[in-house]
Amino acid sequence: MDPAVTIETLKKDLAEVKAAVEKKPFEAVSAEAQQQSNLLNNITLAIAITGRSGAGKSSFVNALRGMKDRGEGAAKTGVTETTMVPQEYSHPAFPNFKIWDLPGIGTNNFSAKEYLTKVNFNDYDFFIIVSSGRFTEDDTNLALEIQKNKKKFYYVRSKVDIDIDNDRRSKGIDVGDTDEMMQSEKETLDAVRKDSYEKLKALGESSPRVFLISRWDLSKYDFPLLQETIEQEQDEIKRDVLIMCLPILTKDSIKKKKAAMESLIWKKAIASCTVGLIPLPLLSLGCDIGILVTTMSHICKVFGLDENSLNILANRVGKPVEELKSVIEHTPSTGKITTEFAMDILKRSAMWGAITMVEAVLDFIPVLGSLYGGGSSFATTFYMLKNFLENAVKDAEKVQAKAAEPKRQK
Numbered sequence: 001m002d003p004a005v006t007i008e009t010l011k012k013d014l015a016e017v018k019a020a021v022e023k024k025p026f027e028a029v030s031a032e033a034q035q036q037s038n039l040l041n042n043i044t045l046a047i048a049i050t051g052r053s054g055a056g057k058s059s060f061v062n063a064l065r066g067m068k069d070r071g072e073g074a075a076k077t078g079v080t081e082t083t084m085v086p087q088e089y090s091h092p093a094f095p096n097f098k099i100w101d102l103p104g105i106g107t108n109n110f111s112a113k114e115y116l117t118k119v120n121f122n123d124y125d126f127f128i129i130v131s132s133g134r135f136t137e138d139d140t141n142l143a144l145e146i147q148k149n150k151k152k153f154y155y156v157r158s159k160v161d162i163d164i165d166n167d168r169r170s171k172g173i174d175v176g177d178t179d180e181m182m183q184s185e186k187e188t189l190d191a192v193r194k195d196s197y198e199k200l201k202a203l204g205e206s207s208p209r210v211f212l213i214s215r216w217d218l219s220k221y222d223f224p225l226l227q228e229t230i231e232q233e234q235d236e237i238k239r240d241v242l243i244m245c246l247p248i249l250t251k252d253s254i255k256k257k258k259a260a261m262e263s264l265i266w267k268k269a270i271a272s273c274t275v276g277l278i279p280l281p282l283l284s285l286g287c288d289i290g291i292l293v294t295t296m297s298h299i300c301k302v303f304g305l306d307e308n309s310l311n312i313l314a315n316r317v318g319k320p321v322e323e324l325k326s327v328i329e330h331t332p333s334t335g336k337i338t339t340e341f342a343m344d345i346l347k348r349s350a351m352w353g354a355i356t357m358v359e360a361v362l363d364f365i366p367v368l369g370s371l372y373g374g375g376s377s378f379a380t381t382f383y384m385l386k387n388f389l390e391n392a393v394k395d396a397e398k399v400q401a402k403a404a405e406p407k408r409q410k
Ligand SMILES: Nc1nc2c(ncn2[C@@H]2O[C@H](COP(=O)(O)OP(=O)(O)O)[C@@H](O)[C@H]2O)c(=O)[nH]1
Pocket: 051, 052, 053, 054, 055, 056, 057, 058, 059, 060, 076, 077, 078, 079, 081, 104, 158, 159, 160, 161, 162, 213, 214, 215, 216
């Protein structure tokens, strides 16, 4: 693993730590850091996808998990719902992140209240109400009931790709004519937006928000805005969980994931100051290897660089997984991130004097420097994770670029 962290970036990063550490007694900061960094591993987040039958709920569940509809473990699409049992789908890399495919609303005679009781509404953090055409009373009654129960919901208008395509055809625009296509697409989206808004208003919603999406490409239309909106409306910890777990759709997702991981890293580094330090032979420093190994694996998954995520991405874009892996330069697969691996890069980092450099910068945070052994553990953990993160970001960008390349001609 090459060093990716310079003294300038370190100083910038440590400014955040300094601000936090100086505000409160170190014990309080440390307890909080430990609690938050553990919470992030243990927290569960459950999203409920609801709407009428055929609206595109199951397809949306698959899209959120970065999966095709026919893949192993995918939610079945295009089937009529016959049960009242919510189906649970875990995120492929983070089992605590759950997406629930709820039974169709309006297919039986349940009231919104009865429906919510049947699907155990209390188990979910928030609801997404999907509709593929006009919103109806079924949708708004449900929304009202969700609101009464003090939970949040988001209206999603699915299948806009079909609307766009239909309009283009009826206007007689050629697929090759990019300018006209873009203009027509904008007109369609405006019309669908206006129509959904007005319909919901007529049904009694005072200022409805509707997000237009296509299951086939979540990087388009309003999905990025939906994601942003949901994130803003969660508490800090759930927001970080969402940012870490949602698929990488744009350069912006990588940036947000990076920021979330940076804030996790310094908490892990602070937490490592207080656990029993394990002196490492050959090294004049102590550090908690367990924290290093688990956090590195976590980073690997957050950026979709683990075996499972890579296979899913390869499947989705129709490329051999080896082609995607060929551009990964620094990050080992999760199975290879072991104590031995961490020890090995620790030794090399010590040889480069990299950790000495961080310790020097630590003078900047007197309270850490004064802890017996703690400063050294902080420096080691911080440096190692930060370096791993910078490299994972580079690899993730390359994998995304590779996935987006046009397929090779056979
Ligand atoms: N073109 C297009 N088709 C979609 C989209 N979402 C769902 N579908 C199709 O709509 C049909 C019903 O979707 P499904 O997810 O099974 O709906 P559910 O009954 O609400 O779970 C399936 O044939 C899907 O392939 C979308 O965004 N675009």
